[in-house]
Amino acid sequence: MNAKQATPGSQSSLRESNRARIVEAIKHYGGLTQVELAGATGLSAATVSNIVKELAVAGIVHTTPSTRSGRRAQHVTLARTLGLVVGVQFALRHMRVALADASGTIITEHQLPLGNDHRADAGLDRAALLIADMLESVDAMSTDVLAVTIGLPAPIDVRRATVSTPGILRGWDNVPVAEVMRKRVGRPVYVENDSNLGALGELRYGAAQGCQQAVYIRVSQRIGAGIIIDGHVYTGAQGTAGEIGHMTIDEDGPICRCGNRGCLETQAGAHVLLESLRGSHGVLTMRDMINLALEGDLGCRRVIADAGHHIGIAVANLCNLLNPSRIVVGGDFARAGDLLLDPLRDTVERSALAGVAESMEVVTGTLGDDAEIRGAIALAIDKAGIHADVGATALEVPTFSYETTKEDR
Amino acid sequence: MTESHENPGPVKPGTRPVLSLQKISKRFGAVHALTDVDLDVHVGEVVAIVGDNGAGKSTVVKVMAGVHPQDGGTIVFEGRPVTIPSPGASQDLGIATVYQDLALCDNLDIVSNLFLGREALHGPFLADGYMEQEAIRLLRTLSARLPSVRTPVSQLSGGQRQAVAVARSLLGKPKVVILDEPTAALGVSQAAEVLNLIGRLRDSGHAVVLISHNMADIQAVSDRIVVLRLGRNNGTFHTADVSYEEIIAAITGATDLAPRRSS
Numbered sequence: 001m002n003a004k005q006a007t008p009g010s011q012s013s014l015r016e017s018n019r020a021r022i023v024e025a026i027k028h029y030g031g032l033t034q035v036e037l038a039g040a041t042g043l044s045a046a047t048v049s050n051i052v053k054e055l056a057v058a059g060i061v062h063t064t065p066s067t068r069s070g071r072r073a074q075h076v077t078l079a080r081t082l083g084l085v086v087g088v089q090f091a092l093r094h095m096r097v098a099l100a101d102a103s104g105t106i107i108t109e110h111q112l113p114l115g116n117d118h119r120a121d122a123g124l125d126r127a128a129l130l131i132a133d134m135l136e137s138v139d140a141m142s143t144d145v146l147a148v149t150i151g152l153p154a155p156i157d158v159r160r161a162t163v164s165t166p167g168i169l170r171g172w173d174n175v176p177v178a179e180v181m182r183k184r185v186g187r188p189v190y191v192e193n194d195s196n197l198g199a200l201g202e203l204r205y206g207a208a209q210g211c212q213q214a215v216y217i218r219v220s221q222r223i224g225a226g227i228i229i230d231g232h233v234y235t236g237a238q239g240t241a242g243e244i245g246h247m248t249i250d251e252d253g254p255i256c257r258c259g260n261r262g263c264l265e266t267q268a269g270a271h272v273l274l275e276s277l278r279g280s281h282g283v284l285t286m287r288d289m290i291n292l293a294l295e296g297d298l299g300c301r302r303v304i305a306d307a308g309h310h311i312g313i314a315v316a317n318l319c320n321l322l323n324p325s326r327i328v329v330g331g332d333f334a335r336a337g338d339l340l341l342d343p344l345r346d347t348v349e350r351s352a353l354a355g356v357a358e359s360m361e362v363v364t365g366t367l368g369d370d371a372e373i374r375g376a377i378a379l380a381i382d383k384a385g386i387h388a389d390v391g392a393t394a395l396e397v398p399t400f401s402y403e404t405t406k407e408d409r
Numbered sequence: 410m411t412e413s414h415e416n417p418g419p420v421k422p423g424t425r426p427v428l429s430l431q432k433i434s435k436r437f438g439a440v441h442a443l444t445d446v447d448l449d450v451h452v453g454e455v456v457a458i459v460g461d462n463g464a465g466k467s468t469v470v471k472v473m474a475g476v477h478p479q480d481g482g483t484i485v486f487e488g489r490p491v492t493i494p495s496p497g498a499s500q501d502l503g504i505a506t507v508y509q510d511l512a513l514c515d516n517l518d519i520v521s522n523l524f525l526g527r528e529a530l531h532g533p534f535l536a537d538g539y540m541e542q543e544a545i546r547l548l549r550t551l552s553a554r555l556p557s558v559r560t561p562v563s564q565l566s567g568g569q570r571q572a573v574a575v576a577r578s579l580l581g582k583p584k585v586v587i588l589d590e591p592t593a594a595l596g597v598s599q600a601a602e603v604l605n606l607i608g609r610l611r612d613s614g615h616a617v618v619l620i621s622h623n624m625a626d627i628q629a630v631s632d633r634i635v636v637l638r639l640g641r642n643n644g645t646f647h648t649a650d651v652s653y654e655e656i657i658a659a660i661t662g663a664t665d666l667a668p669r670r671s672s
Contacts, residue, residue: 029554029556032556036556036557036560037556038557039556039557039558039559039560040556040557068564069561069564093629094629110598110601110602111601111605112597112600112601112604112605112629113604113605113608113629113630114625114628114629115624115625115627115628115629115648115653116628116648116649116652117652117653118625118628122625126597129596129597129598130597130598130601133596133597133598134598137598274649282424283632283647283649285632287612
């Protein structure tokens with residue numbers, strides 16, 4: 001795509017960058033009138049009008065007449081000839097809802113903080129309301145939605161679409177998530193583990209692109225993994241594969257939420273790290289801890305390094321089993337970068353078989369926080385059976401990126 | 410109840426509260442609105458004040474905002490005992506209050522609303538360019554989704570209006586921001602914007618006092634929860650330690666956590 005870009009500084013490159021600016025603004029706000037577009041982009045009304053006309057002809061945007069302060073106006077949204085998909089990610093302390101077009105480009109998204117031990121009924125209700133709000137903001141109807149994917153931070157029984165192990169995500173136990181949500185939104189709903197979605201996201205769009213054998217490790221409030229075998233995310237017989245957080249690290253360790261002893265999460269889960277800082281640092285949030293570590297706070301650096309070491313033991317075992325070529329670390333702690341990764345690498349080198357560790361690299365994900373939501377959208381597109389190529393538009397806008405997706409796994 | 414719940418201490422040990430209310434009392438005629446209420450607010454934390462109707466939440470806010478000076482007790486701001494006789498005094502100290510009705514002028518655009526009553530001047534003229542730049546900068550720090558700073562407020566959604574009201578309160582570079590029922594009467598996506606906004610205020614080093622009825626919102630964004638019941642303290646909790654049921658029990662009086670005072 002870059003090869004076709006016009007020479008910088010020329011008239012056409014200016015036009016191109018203005019076009020990109022307008023598309024960005026529409027993506028950011030969901031939908032805008034032309035007058036608001038002019039305000040948001042800083043371009044003149046005439047330029048906006050010309051470019052919008054061009055984009056509409058090319059089928060990239062869609063205009064509908066509306067009114068603004070009693071005057072006639074053009075409401076501009078991204079075109080969605082193929083329909084939309086929705087990705088919903090529930091984390092332990094927040095949820096994220098994103099609406100994307102058939103090419104996987106996120107059109108609009110919302111994030112909402114959640115309390116400890118949030119409940120399924122309230123969460124799904126809010127998600128459904130957010131979806132309805134977002135559809136309205138882009139002038140779409142619920143019938144435009146082809147599929148909804150929900151990611152949850154717990155082992156998922158994919159066929160029954162429930163949390164398979166009680167106690168891990170209190171408030172969601174025994175809730176038939178897909179069924180409840182299908183009743184709310186009236187469209188097909190799929191439920192998947194968030195680490196598996198993260199793995200899919202990094203596989204399609206991020207650091208695991210082109211990898212046949214890789215493991216995605218999500219280190220956040222909890223620790224999970226998504227396993228990529230032969231270029232596909234491996235989910236296991238029931239769908240719960242990759243629960244690295246519940247790998248036994250210390251047989252005599254403390255009891256975990258899952259009911260076993262000494263799981264990785266009882267050594268390196270965020271709540272354990274925060275608890276160990278409580279005496280010296282008071283009550284921190286996970287984000288505070290990571291920020292302090294990045295600023296050079298020794299105590300925070302130490303607990304993150306210790307976590308890296310513990311995760312490294314589990315990863316070394318996993319590497320001996322699977323022999324991946326790349327380990328992609330994502331989740332909130334990926335932001336800590338080498339503070340987490342260096343001790344992790346050291347431990348893997350020490351504990352994994354010599355040849356295994358050398359043929360493998362440990363990297364941070366390139367999608368950051370977006371890995372799970374992008375994966376949710378990729379899965380929804382797969383389930384809806386659209387091929388991304390069809391979503392390609394006649395006119396190439398530099399900010400549009402779409403990938404050729406592999407067949408449904 | 411365990412002892413740790415009755416006095417959980419500051420969120421960050423060793424830090425002095427930026428604003429501390431000590432044994433505040435307030436009477437309206439025969440009504441004892443507040444009796445010996447204590448409240449500490451630290452930099453970089455969100456303190457939620459919860460309670461039933463008539464528990465005294467709004468009265469506490471009005472004491473801090475200088476609308477109703479207290480009858481008894483002391484207010485300590487940054488280590489100094491202070492009096493807050495008027496809203497102006499509260500603002501001068503560095504306490505900004507955003508009321509439920511937001512007090513915005515619908516017919517004016519965002520910039521005019523932000524600088525209403527304190528317009529920046531360039532010689533005898535309005536410094537329009539400066540005000541616009543400043544407005545854009547402020548709203549950007551709040552990551553507010555607003556189309557243009559010249560949009561009249563009447564065309565904004567509830568969440569966007571809240572963002573403008575919060576941005577206006579930040580103009581005087583306050584240390585404490587008080588938000589009275591910021592998510593009441595908002596749709597879910599606008600409420601989401603406001604909750605994210607509260608998180609960003611906290612991260613930028615403000616002390617935030619949040620009054621709300623919505624327990625889900627409080628659990629989502631607060632660091633500490635102060636329960637008031639019938640004008641008295643009835644427990645202070647670290648949000649991380651407490652369940653929804655325990656807070657409801659404290660609000661309704663099913664558990665009595667009022668501090669015992671020998672005097």
